[in-house]
Amino acid sequence: MSGGAVLRLLSGIGSGTERYPEKVARRLRTINIGSRIAAAFHAFFAVVSLFYFARFWWLVIAHTVATLLFACVPLLHRLGPQAGGVATLVLFYLEIIAYVYLVGTGAGIQFTFCSAWRSPWPISASST
DSSP: HHHHHHHHTOOOOOOOOOOHHHHOOOOOHHHHHHHHHHHHHHHHHHHHHTTTTTHHHHHHHHHHHHHHHTTTGGGGGOOTTTTTHHHHOOOOOOHHHHHHHHHHHHOGGGGHHHSSSSSTHHHHSOOO
C-alpha cells in the first residue's frame, strides 16, 4: 500500500473528536480505529460469504448490516464522549448473540463471551 493510500485511510480517524479535550479525543480515536477494523472484517466476511451465497445468503446480509453499523460508530461522538464506546460494546455483544443464533453453538462463537468480557471496559470507562 502506498503512503498516500495509508494517509487517506488514516485521515478520517479523528472524525467527531474535534470539540473534545486531547485526552478524550485520543480515546475516541481509538474507538474510531477499532470500529473501522470491525467494519473491514465484516466487509471481508460478507465478500467471502458471497461465494457461498446459495447456502449462506443470511450471513451476507448479517455481515453487511454489521459493516454499516460499525462504520457509523464515529458519528455517535456528537451525542457525547461515551456514546461511541457504549455503542461499540453493545454492537459487539449483540452480534455475538445474533451469530450464535444464526450459525449455532457448534461453531464455538459463544466462547467469545468468555474471552472478551473484560476487553471493552477500559475503552468505555470515563476519562474525566
